[in-house]
Each structure stands twice: as C-alpha cells, then as structure tokens.
Amino acid sequence: MASRPSTAPRRRWGSTLAGVLVLCVMLFPLYWMLNTALQPASGLLRVAPVPHSLDLSGFSKAITDQGGHLLTSLVVSLGAVVICLAISAPAAYGLARFGLRGSRTIVFGTLITQMVPGIVIANALYNSYVDLGLVNSYFGLMLADASLGIPFSIVLMRSFMVSIPGEVIEAAQVDGAGPLRTFVRVVLPMSRNSLITSGLFAFLFSWSDFMFALTLNTTDDVKPVTLGIYQYIGAHVGDWGSVMAASVLSAVPAAILLVVAQKYIAAGITGGSVK
Amino acid sequence: MTTSSITAPAAAREPRTTVPDPARQRRRRTLARWGFVAPAVVFMLLFFGYPLVRNVVMSFQHYTPKTFFTGHAPFNGTDNWSHVFRDALFGKALWHTLVFTAGSLLGQFCIGLALAVFFNRRFPLGGVLRSLILLPWLVPMVVSGVVWRRILDQDTGVLNSFLGTLGLGGHTPWLTSPGVALLSVILVNIWIGIPFNMVILYGGLQEIPRELYEAASLDGASAWRSFRSITLPMLRPVITVVLVLGFMSTVKILDLILALTDGGPADATQTLGTLTYQNSFVQLDFGAGAVVGNVLILISAVFAVFYLRANRTEGK
Numbered sequence: 001m002a003s004r005p006s007t008a009p010r011r012r013w014g015s016t017l018a019g020v021l022v023l024c025v026m027l028f029p030l031y032w033m034l035n036t037a038l039q040p041a042s043g044l045l046r047v048a049p050v051p052h053s054l055d056l057s058g059f060s061k062a063i064t065d066q067g068g069h070l071l072t073s074l075v076v077s078l079g080a081v082v083i084c085l086a087i088s089a090p091a092a093y094g095l096a097r098f099g100l101r102g103s104r105t106i107v108f109g110t111l112i113t114q115m116v117p118g119i120v121i122a123n124a125l126y127n128s129y130v131d132l133g134l135v136n137s138y139f140g141l142m143l144a145d146a147s148l149g150i151p152f153s154i155v156l157m158r159s160f161m162v163s164i165p166g167e168v169i170e171a172a173q174v175d176g177a178g179p180l181r182t183f184v185r186v187v188l189p190m191s192r193n194s195l196i197t198s199g200l201f202a203f204l205f206s207w208s209d210f211m212f213a214l215t216l217n218t219t220d221d222v223k224p225v226t227l228g229i230y231q232y233i234g235a236h237v238g239d240w241g242s243v244m245a246a247s248v249l250s251a252v253p254a255a256i257l258l259v260v261a262q263k264y265i266a267a268g269i270t271g272g273s274v275k
Numbered sequence: 276m277t278t279s280s281i282t283a284p285a286a287a288r289e290p291r292t293t294v295p296d297p298a299r300q301r302r303r304r305t306l307a308r309w310g311f312v313a314p315a316v317v318f319m320l321l322f323f324g325y326p327l328v329r330n331v332v333m334s335f336q337h338y339t340p341k342t343f344f345t346g347h348a349p350f351n352g353t354d355n356w357s358h359v360f361r362d363a364l365f366g367k368a369l370w371h372t373l374v375f376t377a378g379s380l381l382g383q384f385c386i387g388l389a390l391a392v393f394f395n396r397r398f399p400l401g402g403v404l405r406s407l408i409l410l411p412w413l414v415p416m417v418v419s420g421v422v423w424r425r426i427l428d429q430d431t432g433v434l435n436s437f438l439g440t441l442g443l444g445g446h447t448p449w450l451t452s453p454g455v456a457l458l459s460v461i462l463v464n465i466w467i468g469i470p471f472n473m474v475i476l477y478g479g480l481q482e483i484p485r486e487l488y489e490a491a492s493l494d495g496a497s498a499w500r501s502f503r504s505i506t507l508p509m510l511r512p513v514i515t516v517v518l519v520l521g522f523m524s525t526v527k528i529l530d531l532i533l534a535l536t537d538g539g540p541a542d543a544t545q546t547l548g549t550l551t552y553q554n555s556f557v558q559l560d561f562g563a564g565a566v567v568g569n570v571l572i573l574i575s576a577v578f579a580v581f582y583l584r585a586n587r588t589e590g591k
Contacts, residue, residue: 015398022390023404026411026469032433033422046431091315098308106316113323114520115575117527119551120568123561124326124333130343147322154315179307208415210530215556226417230534233421240425247418254413262406265413269474 030251037062037248040241047240058241059249066246069228072138073207073250076224079142080206081199084149089195092157093187097169107158113151121147122215129216136221144212149202156201156268160194161187197264200257207253225250327572333565340559348562355562364542364550365567372546372574375461376525382465383521384514387472392506394473395480405477412470420534423463424450427535450536453543460535460544467531472517479513480506519582526578527571547571 036042038051040058095103125144126135134140164187172182188195213227229250232243258265337351359365394405411419426432427449439445449459483506491501507514529548532538538545538553545553547567555564 012398015393015396016400016404019394019398019401019404022393023407026408026466029419029422029426029466030410030414032426033418036425046436047433049433087314087318090311094308094311098311100305100308100312103312106312109319112579113319115523115572115579116323116327117548117551117568117571117575119527119529119548120330120572121322121326123551123555123564123568124329125322126555127329127333127561128325131346144322147318150315150318150322179304179311183311204413208417210415210417210533214533215552226415226530229421230417233424233534243421244425247421250418251414254415255410258406258410258413265409266406266474269409269471 033244033247033251036240037242037244040239040245042241055241058245061239061242062245062249065232065242066225066228066249069223069225070249072222073224073226076138076141076145076222077203077206079138080145080149081202083142083146084153084202085195085199087146088150088153088198089157089188089191090183092154093161093183095154096158096161097164107155110151110154118148118211119215122211125212126215134216136217136219138222141212141216141222141224142206144216145206145209146202148205148209149198152201152205153198156198157191157194160191164190193264193267196261197268200261200264201268204254204257330565330568330572333561334569336562336565338559338561342561343559351562355560355566359554359563359566364545367542368545368547368550368567369570371457371544372526372548372571374457375464375528375544375546376522378458378461379464379468379525380518380521382461383468383472384518386465387469387517388476390469390473391476391480392502394477405473408473409470411467416467416530417534419467420463420531423466424535427459427463451540453541456536456540456543460532463535464525464528464531468521468525472521475517476510476513479510483509515582515585519578522578523575526574547574 032047035049035051036047037058038055039047040055040061042048094100095107121144129135129140132140134143168186168190169182172186177185207224208226209224210226210230213222213224214230217223217227225246229243229246232246333348334355335350335352336348337354338348342348390408394401426434429435429446429448429451432449434449435445435447437445438447448455450456487505487509488501491505496504527548528546529552532544532546532549533552536544538549547570551564551567551571553564554567555561
C-alpha cells in the first residue's frame with residue numbers, strides 16, 4: 001500500500017468522513033424519531049425533514065400519557081437490578097473461587113439458559129404467576145426481568161473474579177475474616193467495574209423488556225413504557241407526534257448511559273459474549 | 276455479626292470443641308460455600324428449568340379461557356400437537372422463522388464485519404464514531420419497531436418520499452403487502468443487529484497481531500488476500516460466537532414483529548415466536564402455544580448441540 005507521508009493524513013481524514021456517513025445512515029431512524037416528535041401537527045401527513053418550529057406539544061402530551069409508565073419502567077428496572085446483583089454476585093464469587101463440585105455444570109447451565117426463548121418462559125410463568133398471585137404485580141415483573149440479566153451477570157463477574165489474586169483473599173482469611181466478610185469487604189470492592197457493568201446491562205435489559213410486560217400483565221396496574229408505547233400505536237394511529245415523543249423519552253436512558261458509561265458498555269458486550 | 280454474639284455461644288461450647296472434628300468443620304464450610312451459589316441455582320431452576328418442563332407438560336393439556344377460573348386443564352393426549360401440525364399456519368410460521376433468521380444473520384454479520392474491519396483502521400474520531408453506532412442497539416426493540424413503522428409507511432413514510440425524489444418508485448407498501456412485509460422486517464432487524472455484530476467482531480480483530488499484516492504486505496499480499504488468509508482464520512472463534520448468539524436471539528424474536536406488523540398482513544410475518552404468543556395470550560390456548568414453543572426450543576437445542584460439537588473439535 002502506498003504510504004507516502006503527504007497522502008497518509010488526507011486518507012485518514014477520508015476515513016473519518018466515510019465513518020461519519022456510516023453513522024448518519026445508522027442513526028437516521030433515531031433522528032427521524034426526534035424529528036417527528038417535534039412536528040406533532042403533521043399527524044398522518046408527510047413529515048418535513050427538519051422541524052420548522054420548536055413544537056413541544058407532542059412531548060407534553062407524551063409526558064401526560066406516558067409519564068407514569070416511564071416511572072413504572074424505572075421502578076421495575078431498578079428493582080430488577082437489585083435482585084439480579086444480589087443473586088448473581090455471590091454466585092459468581094462462589095463459582096469462581098470455591099472449587100465446588102458441580103461448578104462447571106452450573107456455569108454450563110448458565111450459558112445454556114440463553115437458549116431458552118423468552119416467550120416459552122412467559123408461557124409457563126404466566127400460569128404459575130396466576131397461581132401465586134404475581135400477575136399484575138411489581139415484584140413479579142421485577143423477578144421476571146431480573147432473569148434477563150442474571151445469567152449474563154454471573155458469566156461476566158465470574159470471569160472477572162477468577163482473576164483476583166488468590167493471595168489477596170488468603171490474606172483476608174488469615175486476618176480471621178469468614179467467607180461472607182471476605183466477599184463483602186475484599187471481593188466486592190475489587191470487582192467494582194464488573195459489578196457496574198452487570199448492573200448497567202441488567203438495567204438496560206429490564207428497561208427494554210416488552211415480552212414479560214406484555215404477557216405477565218392483564219390490567220393497567222403495572223405498565224412499563226415499552227408496553228405503553230405499543231398500546232399507544234394501536235389507539236393513537238393519527239397522533240404520531242406524541243407516539244414518537246414517548247419513544248424519544250424511552251430512549252433517553254440508553255443514550256445517557258452510552259455517553260456516561262461508554263467504557264462499561266463496550267466491556268459488557270465483549271465480556272458477556274466471548275466467554 | 277458483632278464479636279459478642281459469636282463469643283457467647285462459642286464459650287458455652289468450649290468443652291466440646293476442644294477436640295475439633297475436622298469432617299464436621301469441612302462439611303460446615305462446604306455448606307457455607309454452597310450458600311453463595313444456591314440462590315442463583317434455585318432462581319435459574321425456577322425461571323429457566325421449570326418453564327422448560329412445564330411447557331412439555333402443558334403441550335399435552337387442554338387449556339381454555341375457563342381454565343384460569345376453574346384451574347382445570349385436563350390432559351388430552353397428543354391433540355394439541357396434531358392440531359397445531361395440521362394447521363397450515365404452523366408450516367408458514369416455521370418457514371418465515373427460518374427465512375427471517377437466515378436473512379437477518381447474513382445481513383447483520385456481513386455489514387457488521389465490514390464495519391468492524393473499517394473501524395479497525397486508525398483514523399481521527401474513529402473511537403467516538405464507533406461507540407455512537409451502538410445507540411440503535413440500546414434503544415428498546417419495540418421502540419425501534421414503532422419508529423420504523425412510521426418510516427416505512429406507504430403514503431407518508433420518509434423512505435418512500437426519499438425513493439420518490441430519486442425517481443425510484445416510492446410507492447412500495449413495505450409493511451402492508453404480504454409479498455414485501457417479511458423482507459421489510461428482515462431489513463429492520465439487520466439494522467438493529469449491526470452494532471452488536473460490529474462490536475464483537477471489532478474486539479476479535481483487535482486481538483490479531485498487527486505484525487501478521489505487516490509480514491503479509493512485505494510478501495506482496497493484496498488487502499483482499501490478507502483478509503482471506505489472516506483475518507478470517509484468526510477471527511473464526513469470534514465469528515462462531517457472534518453467529519451462535521445471533522441465532523439464539525433472532526430465532527425467538529417477538530418484540531420487533533409485534534411492533535412492526537403484529538404478524539400480518541395475512542400472517543405474512545408470523546413466526547414461531549409470534550405464533551406462540553398468539554396461541555397462548557390471544558387465543559388463550561396455552562396448550563397449542565406450548566407446542567409451538569417446544570418446537571422453538573428444539574430448533575435452538577439442535578443448533579446448540581452443533582455449536583458445542585464444533586467448539587470441542589476446534590479446541591483440540
């Protein structure tokens with residue numbers, strides 16, 4: 001390849017230009033979502049490529065209609081994160097360090113759970129939830145949503161905890177700390193990054209969940225925003241402005257997390273999938 | 276957990292523990308260790324193991340809307356199975372699922388790989404652009420579906436307006452014609468899957484030592500040749516992972532199709548996932564839903580076995 005010093009920088013900026021173009025194509029639907037949200041008056045008509053004026057009435061209607069559902073999503077997702085971390089962090093430690101008989105089977109089983117289709121789980125779960133009175137309950141949905149993050153978190157945190165130097169843990173034990181205290185005082189602080197990554201993903205999985213919201217709720221008592229938007233398009237066909245405004249609001253957490261916690265997200269996608 | 280609460284019973288038991296029982300201590304330690312793992316195991320058994328078993332049982336039971344008042348679902352042999360298999364819709368849904376999965380994976384993977392290779396070159400702002408591309412993947416899938424539903428609208432959607440200005444027709448009924456809807460759904464799913472494929476493949480590319488490429492270019496190998504002889508073979512394990520994970524998440528898809536087409540028009544985008552949903556939660560025939568769900572699991576399981584086999588032979 002020709003790498004004469006005069007052409008090299010220009011070529012690299014050419015790559016940047018190409019990259020920007022790719023990004024524009026990939027993000028266009030999201031731009032269009034925002035654009036449509038700002039033109040609520042267009043209704044069923046064609047939407048102008050750029051909003052002519054800043055019309056926020058779509059957003060105010062979306063907040064009136066969907067604000068409660070956004071709050072529900074937030075509560076359910078935070079609950080799911082707590083359940084997910086409380087269950088998977090100790091398990092990851094146990095599977096990483098204790099050399100228990102059957103550990104390998106459990107890790108294998110954890111990987112296999114990714115194979116089970118969600119709708120199959122919902123099919124059986126709905127019937128049990130009816131018997132247990134968990135249908136239309138916050139706790140029931142939190143539990144189901146936690147199941148989206150638990151296998152991922154166990155795999156991710158375990159692969160991190162395996163790499164904690166054994167001397168550190170032994171030192172804590174010599175000081176007389178039991179396994180629980182070692183875990184809380186030594187292992188958890190050291191695993192901070194993988195804990196954050198797991199929590200983030202558990203949140204995103206739960207926030208994006210639609211299937212459990214759709215199947216485990218029969219009333220309007222517990223309605224996350226994903227379900228709210230889905231039912232919105234059925235009922236408000238002519239009102240795309242507020243549907244899109246609600247969509248924008250539901251995408252905000254993802255956008256914030258991508259900016260604030262970019263490092264953790266990239267680590268999670270690669271770490272959770274490649275072993 | 277304060278020291279006083281520990282010392283008190285310990286002092287009372289002092290005489291007995293003068294002769295420590297190592298076997299008992301070990302047992303207690305093992306028990307404490309299992310305490311860490313047990314909650315997760317129980318949870319996964321309840322939320323993944325139990326539904327698998329329950330679905331098999333349910334597929335032999337007769338569910339009606341009344342079942343949820345009476346709690347009565349009598350066993351009816353293989354009625355659900357023969358009923359589902361005789362329905363032409365099942366064959367259609369199976370075919371759509373296979374086409375949807377194959378088409379989505381092919382598109383996501385090829386474009387994802389191309390972008391990964393592209394971003395693997397160093398250029399200004401490359402890192403920022405690469406991470407921004409992730410955004411579509413992080414938006415809830417239902418929301419993406421709703422947005423695309425607006426974009427693909429036949430009369431007022433922006434895609435048709437755009438094609439119209441270019442003089443390329445612009446009247447395609449993307450989501451409302453049975454002949455085109457499945458293709459549209461696949462295209463949207465490709466868009467959703469590109470970021471995930473790109474990030475994982477990019478991670479794999481980063482692991483390939485740059486010296487290999489330098490050596491190849493010294494030997495006069497073309498870019499295409501290095502890609503074929505270095506990149507692809509070195510990337511193989513990562514490619515397997517991407518494709519397997521992609522398969523698992525694509526074959527069971529539900530959210531996107533419900534948001535885009537609700538399985539229509541005329542069942543043109545009905546897949547095994549949506550059919551399970553329709554049977555169970557719309558018709559309230561959970562027996563029939565369980566049958567379709569079991570087929571879905573079976574397909575995933577067969578694929579998983581192939582994957583594990585391939586992995587094992589590769590490891591040796």
